[in-house]
Each structure stands twice: as structure tokens, then as C-alpha cells.
Amino acid sequence: MDIEREFLFRWYERQLLVEGVTRSFLLRLSEETFGGLSGKMEEMVAELLIRSGLSGITRDFPRQRILPFYSPLIYRQKETMEFRDGDEIRISEDDGKKIVSFPHTLPIIFSPVIAGIVFFWFMNEVSSTTSVKGLPVNLEKISRKGRVMVVGAGGLGSPLIKTLLDNGIDDICIIEPGKVKLNNLHRQILYDYGDVGLSKASVLERKLSTYYCGVRAKIYEREFDPVSIKSERPDIVVSCVDNFETRYLINDACYRNGIPFVDSGVEGSSGYVMLRDRSTPCYRCFMGDNRIDTEASRGILAFTTYFGGLLEAALVTSYLNNRNYEGKIFWFDLKKHRFEEITVERREDCPVCSLAKR
Numbered sequence: 001m002d003i004e005r006e007f008l009f010r011w012y013e014r015q016l017l018v019e020g021v022t023r024s025f026l027l028r029l030s031e032e033t034f035g036g037l038s039g040k041m042e043e044m045v046a047e048l049l050i051r052s053g054l055s056g057i058t059r060d061f062p063r064q065r066i067l068p069f070y071s072p073l074i075y076r077q078k079e080t081m082e083f084r085d086g087d088e089i090r091i092s093e094d095d096g097k098k099i100v101s102f103p104h105t106l107p108i109i110f111s112p113v114i115a116g117i118v119f120f121w122f123m124n125e126v127s128s129t130t131s132v133k134g135l136p137v138n139l140e141k142i143s144r145k146g147r148v149m150v151v152g153a154g155g156l157g158s159p160l161i162k163t164l165l166d167n168g169i170d171d172i173c174i175i176e177p178g179k180v181k182l183n184n185l186h187r188q189i190l191y192d193y194g195d196v197g198l199s200k201a202s203v204l205e206r207k208l209s210t211y212y213c214g215v216r217a218k219i220y221e222r223e224f225d226p227v228s229i230k231s232e233r234p235d236i237v238v239s240c241v242d243n244f245e246t247r248y249l250i251n252d253a254c255y256r257n258g259i260p261f262v263d264s265g266v267e268g269s270s271g272y273v274m275l276r277d278r279s280t281p282c283y284r285c286f287m288g289d290n291r292i293d294t295e296a297s298r299g300i301l302a303f304t305t306y307f308g309g310l311l312e313a314a315l316v317t318s319y320l321n322n323r324n325y326e327g328k329i330f331w332f333d334l335k336k337h338r339f340e341e342i343t344v345e346r347r348e349d350c351p352v353c354s355l356a357k358r
Contacts, residue, residue: 005023005027007072008026008027008030008053008055008072009023009026010182010183011071011072011182011183011185011186012026012053012183012186013183014183014186014187014298014299014300015052015053015186015299015300015301015302016299017298017299017300018268018269018299018300018301019268019299020123021123021299021301025122025123026053028122029052029053029054029055029119029122030053030054030055030056030072030074031056031080032054032056032080032081032098032122033056033057033058033076033078033079033080033081034046034049034050034054034056034057034058034061034079034081035057035058035060035061035079035081035082036058036060036061036062037061037062037066037083038083039104040108041102041104041106041108041110041111042083042104043062043065043066044108044111045083045100045102045111045114045115045118046061046066046083047066047067047189048111048112048115048302048303048306049115049118049119049303050067050070050073051070051186051187051189051302051303052115052119052186052301052302052303053186054081055072055073055074056073056074056075056076056080057073057074057075057076058075058076058077058078058079059075060079068192069192069193069194070185070192070193071185071193079097080096080097080098081097081098081099081100082097082098082099082100083100083101083102084099084100084101085101085102085103085104086101086102086103087103088101088102088103089101089102089103089114089117090102091117091118091121100114100118102114107138107139108139108310109138109139109310109311109314111303111306112303112304112306112307112310112334113307113334113337115302115303115306116269116301116303116304116307116334116335116337117334117337119301119303120269120334120335138314139163139167139310139313139314139317140167140314140317140318140321140323141167141168141317145170145171145320146169146171146235146236146320147171147172147173147232147233147234147235147236148164148169148171148172148173148234148235148236148237148238148316149172149173149174149175149228149229149232149234149236149237149238150164150172150173150174150175150237150238150240151175151176151224151237151238151239151240151241151246151250152175152176152239152240152241152242152246153174153176153188153190153200153201153204153240154176154178154184154187154188154200154240154242154305155184155187155188155240155242155266155300155302155305155306155308155309156240156264156266156305156308156309156312157174157176157238157240157309158187158188158189158190158191158305158309159189159305159306159309159310159313160238160240160309160310160312160313160316161174161190161204162189162190163309163310163313164313164316164317165208165212165215167313167317168317169215169316170214170215170216171215171216172215172216172217172218173217173218173219173220173228173232173234174201174204174217174218174219174220175220175222175223175224175228176200176201176204176219176220176221177201177221177222177223178199178200179197179198179199179200180195180196180197180198180199180200180203181196182196186302187300187301187302187305187306189306190203190204190207191203199221200221201219201220201221202221204217204219205217205219218232223246224241224246224249224250226249226250226252226253229253229254229257229259230257234259235259235260235320236259236260236261236262236316236319236320237250237254237259237260237261237262238261238262238263238312238316239251239261239262239263239264240264240309240312244287244291247263247265247283247287248283248284248289250263250283251263251276251282251283251284251352252352254276254277255276255277255278255282255352255353256352258277258278259277260275260276260277260319261275261276261277261283262274262275262276262312262315262316262319263276263283263312264308264309264311264312265308266300266304266305266307266308267298267299267300267304268298268299268300268301268304268335269301269304269333269334269335269336270304270331270332270333270334270335271304271307271308271331271332272329272330272331272332272342273308273311273312273315273329273330273332274286274315274328274329274330275315275319275327275328276327277327278353279327280327280346281327281344281345281346281347281350281353282346282350282352282353284347284350284351284352284353285344285345285346285347285350285353286329286344289351301334303334304334307332307334311330311332315328328341329341329342329343329344330342
């Protein structure tokens with residue numbers, strides 16, 4: 001049992017860096033058990049909760065469809081959590097079972113929101129009833145073809161890539177230098193336990209050719225180089241990285257080449273997502289010029305990165321469908337169930353986008 005616990009803690013070690021997430025909390029969460037599910041929304045919420053530490057399932061749980069290779073799962077006889085359809089998001093208890101109700105007609109982009117509400121309910125940090133509010137962006141099927149470059153295929157890049165391919169993108173370039181690590185798996189949905197130690201690029205090449213055989217995909221196992229903007233000629237670039245240095249490189253290269261640039265950054269239960277182009281203040285106007293710390297060592301929750309990736313995908317699909325979100329910066333906090341728009345002014349001394357440099 002001690003070995004199982006240490007494995008669990010290593011698997012979720014990035015979550016343990018989040019304030020309020022303790023070993024005792026993860027052990028308590030791991031005792032909860034899912035049974036059978038019905039519908040895509042239930043499956044997505046269940047997957048995100050399992051990736052957040054809820055590791056019990058019954059034999060009725062559709063494991064092979066949702067998490068065929070996910071390791072920290074325990075089979076039990078009786079479920080302790082059940083999903084039901086409802087008019088609002090509500091969590092209640094009935095004869096020792098947790099009942100999670102929500103409108104099953106909600107779009108899939110709400111799945112991380114619901115998972116976050118349930119997660120923090122277990123921490124006794126949110127109320128048991130939450131009204132459903134609309135989001136200013138939503139996922140759309142692609143009506144205009146375009147080439148997308150994705151830099152980073154980890155916590156943000158995994159849901160982004162999958163969502164773009166599921167929504168009609170058929171021409172994608174992915175740049176990812178890293179390898180799959182055990183403590184990545186709870187939030188990086190494109191990788192399985194058997195992929196640990198392999199390069200993400202090689203895993204992606206195998207899986208995309210298997211499950212998305214009609215997609216034109218170029219996958220590079222290397223760091224981002226600004227020259228690739230000119231050589232690959234994307235219609236839009238998406239940053240899914242966890243360090244400021246690479247974001248600055250992407251921002252500068254995209255701005256100077258007139259390519260729209262989508263970015264997200266997440267930590268704990270909150271984050272931002274934005275779409276920049278030459279008509280807007282650039283990333284340096286938002287963050288300054290000399291940020292050097294990295295997000296790679298910060299605490300992060302699975303549903304937070306998933307939400308950030310979904311929102312990035314929503315901005316990409318909206319842009320390709322000629323909807324104007326340029327200049328928008330959206331900030332969210334899944335613990336407080338807040339979603340706001342931020343306004344940033346162009347810096348007169350910005351070395352990239354100030355009027356004097358244009």
C-alpha cells in the first residue's frame with residue numbers, strides 16, 4: 001500500500017504544489033469511484049476528475065474508450081459518484097453517494113469548468129450549487145481551411161491539438177522537443193503510461209497517423225526557431241509553452257512576419273488566453289520584456305490546462321471562421337468560477353510593436 005501511495009503522489013506531484021492540495025486530500029479523493037457513464041459530456045468530466053486524482057472505477061466504467069492506458073485506476077464494486085442531468089450545476093449527497101447534476105446540453109468547452117467545481121467542492125471551497133454562465137468564446141467546426149503551427153505539445157498543447165483535429169483542421173505543424181514524463185500524464189491527454197521516456201514527437205507521429213490518417217501533419221523534435229515561421233508559412237501560430245523566453249521568440253517572430261499568435265498561460269486553477277496580431281498590442285506589452293521565471297515548476301491542475309487548451313482552440317477556430325477576437329485577452333479562475341476580459345494598452349517603448357517600430 002505504501003508503494004501504491006508513493007506512486008500516486010509521484011504521478012500527481014505537480015498538483016501537490018497547488019495551494020490546498022495535500023497528500024491526505026489526494027488519498028481521500030482516490031477513494032471516490034465512478035460507475036457507468038452516458039454521453040460525451042459525462043465522459044469528459046469523468047476523465048478530467050480521474051486525471052485530477054479520483055482513481056476508483058467499477059467494471060461498468062468505459063475505461064477502454066476513455067482512459068485505456070491510464071495507470072492509477074483501482075477497480076471497486078460500488079460507485080460513490082453519479083452524474084445526472086439537471087438545470088444547473090449542483091452537487092448533493094444521496095444515501096452516501098455524491099450526485100453531480102448539470103445540463104447535459106452544455107457545450108464540451110464547459111467540461112473543465114464542471115470538473116473544477118466538483119474538485120473544489122471536495123476541498124470544501126465552493127458552494128454545492130453554481131449557476132451556469134456563458135463563455136465569450138466557443139468551439140466551432142472549421143469552415144475555412146488554414147495551416148496551424150503549434151509550439152509545445154504538453155498540458156496545453158495536448159487538448160489543443162486533439163480539439164483542432166476533431167474540429168476540422170487538416171494541416172498542422174507541431175514543434176515539441178521534450179520527452180514524456182510520469183508527472184506529465186495527469187494533464188497531458190495525448191500520452192499514456194507506456195509512452196513514458198519516449199519523445200513526445202515520436203508518440204505524436206505514431207498516434208496522429210493512426211487516429212487522424214487524413215491530416216497533413218509535420219512534427220519536429222526540436223526547440224522553436226523563429227526561422228520556422230518563414231519556412232512553414234502558417235496562417236496562425238499557437239503557443240503552448242511554459243516559459244517566457246520561448247513566448248518572446250514566438251511573439252516577436254509572429255509580429256514581424258504578420259502572423260496571428262494565440263497564447264495561454266496557466267497556474268493552479270487560473271490562467272489567461274489571448275489572440276494577438278499586428279493590429280493589437282503584443283505579448284511584451286502584456287507581460288513586459290524581461291520575465292525569466294518558468295511555469296514548469298509551478299503547481300497545476302489537469303482541468304486548468306485542459307481549459308486553457310480548449311480556449312486556445314476556440315480562438316483558432318473562431319479566427320479561421322473569420323470571427324474577430326484579435327486583441328482579446330481572457331482571464332479565468334476555475335476555483336472562483338470567474339471569466340473576465342482584460343484590456344492592455346500598447347507600450348510606447350515596446351521594442352516590437354510600438355508605433356515608432358512599425
